[in-house]
Amino acid sequence: MSEVLERPSLDDREFRRLSQFIEKELGIRMPEIKRVMLESRLHKRLRALSLPDFKSYCDYLFSDQGLRVEFPFMIDVVTTNKTDFFREPDHFVYLENKIVKPSLSKGKNSFDIWSSASSTGEEIYTLAMVMEGIKSDHPGLTYSVLGSDISQEVLAKASRGVYHISRIETLPLQMKKQFFLKSKKAEDELVKVKPFLQKNVRFFQQNLMDDDYNIKKSFDVIFCRNVLIYFSQEKQKKILLNLHKHLKHDGFLFLGHSETITGMNLPFISVAPTVYKKSQN
Numbered sequence: 001m002s003e004v005l006e007r008p009s010l011d012d013r014e015f016r017r018l019s020q021f022i023e024k025e026l027g028i029r030m031p032e033i034k035r036v037m038l039e040s041r042l043h044k045r046l047r048a049l050s051l052p053d054f055k056s057y058c059d060y061l062f063s064d065q066g067l068r069v070e071f072p073f074m075i076d077v078v079t080t081n082k083t084d085f086f087r088e089p090d091h092f093v094y095l096e097n098k099i100v101k102p103s104l105s106k107g108k109n110s111f112d113i114w115s116s117a118s119s120t121g122e123e124i125y126t127l128a129m130v131m132e133g134i135k136s137d138h139p140g141l142t143y144s145v146l147g148s149d150i151s152q153e154v155l156a157k158a159s160r161g162v163y164h165i166s167r168i169e170t171l172p173l174q175m176k177k178q179f180f181l182k183s184k185k186a187e188d189e190l191v192k193v194k195p196f197l198q199k200n201v202r203f204f205q206q207n208l209m210d211d212d213y214n215i216k217k218s219f220d221v222i223f224c225r226n227v228l229i230y231f232s233q234e235k236q237k238k239i240l241l242n243l244h245k246h247l248k249h250d251g252f253l254f255l256g257h258s259e260t261i262t263g264m265n266l267p268f269i270s271v272a273p274t275v276y277k278k279s280q281n
Contacts, residue, residue, distance in 0.1 A: 008046060010039035014054040018042075021062070022078060025071075026150065027209035027235045030078075041077045045070070076153040083119040085126050085171060088225065091254050092130050094272055099221065099252055100131070104138050111143045114219045116208060116243065117227040118147030121158025121193075122167070127223070128197050129179055146215070148206035155203045161193030208239045218248045225274075226256035233264065240266055247278045 010018075018038065019030035030038060042057065049070075051057050060066040061074060086092060100111060111131065115124040124147035135141045149155050168176055168191060179197050183190040206213055208227065222243050228236045243253060244267055255261070255274040268276035 008053040010035060010054045014058050017058050028230045029232060038078065045073060045077060072152055076151045083122045085122045085168060088257050092126060094275055095221065096130055096134060100134055104141065109140045109142060112217065112219045113143065113145045113221045115145065115147045116222055116224045118149050118158060118203065120154045121147065121161060123223060124158065124201055125161065125193050125197060128201055129175065132197065143200055145201045147201065147203045150205065150207045152205055155205060159203050161198055162190055165189045165191050209235065213242060213246065215246065218246055219251055220248055221252050222247060223254045225254060228255065228259045237264055237266065244278060249278065249280065251278045
C-alpha cells in the first residue's frame with residue numbers, strides 16, 4: 001500500500017516569523033485566528049518550490065534570493081483580492097450625481113481618479129464605465145483612471161481586462177454590449193473589456209504602506225475601499241494621510257462600507273456614508 005504523505009503544518013515559531021514579517025512589510029495584521037488561512041494559502045508555494053515544510057520555506061523566503069524572487073509570490077498568496085463590478089453601488093451613484101455632474105455644470109471638464117487597491121480591475125473598469133456614461137451626455141468630458149495594487153499577479157489580470165462571463169451577469173444588457181466583447185469561442189465563456197474603455201485606464205504596482213508613493217500627480221477622486229480593514233489604526237492613519245497628499249484641494253475619498261475614520265482626527269470632512277472630502281485644516 002502506498003504511503004500517505006502528511007501535509008506540512010505551520011508551527012508556532014514559523015507562524016510568528018511569517019506573521020511579523022507580513023505585518024512589517026505589508027502592514028497586514030496576521031493574528032492567530034488567521035494561522036489556518038495562511039497555512040492553507042502557502043501550501044501552494046511549498047509545492048511549487050518542492051519544499052518539505054514551512055521551516056524550509058521561511059529559510060528560503062528570508063534569504064537574499066528569497067526576498068528578491070519569492071517575496072512577490074508570497075504577496076500574491078496572502079493578499080485577499082475579492083471584488084466585483086459595481087460593488088457597493090451607492091458610491092458610483094454619488095460619484096456621478098454629487099461630484100462629476102455638478103462639477104461639469106461649473107465648467108470643470110477633466111477628472112483624474114485613482115483606484116488605490118484595484119485588485120483584478122473590476123473597480124477601475126466600473127469607474128471608467130461610469131465616466132463613459134456621463135461622457136455620452138457631455139462630449140467635452142475627459143478623464144483618466146489609475147489603478148494600483150501591491151500584487152503583480154492581479155495587476156496583470158486587470159491590465160488584460162478578460163473575465164469569465166459570470167462576472168458581468170448582473171450588469172444591464174445594454175452595458176454588456178457597450179463595454180464588453182465576447183470570446184469568439186463560446187465554450188471559453190470569456191469576455192474582454194473593449195479597447196475604447198481601456199484607453200483611459202492604466203495600472204501600476206504600489207504598496208500603500210510605503211512612506212512615499214510612486215506617483216507625482218493629484219486626483220479629484222480616490223477610491224480606497226475594503227483594504228484598510230487589514231491594517232492597524234496606526235497604519236490606517238499613515239495610509240490616509242498619504243492619500244490626503246494626493247487629493248486635489250477639493251478632492252473626495254471613498255472608503256469601503258465597513259470602514260470609518262471616526263475618532264482618528266484626520267483632515268477629511270464626511271459628506272456621505274464612507275465618502276469624505278479633503279479638508280485644508
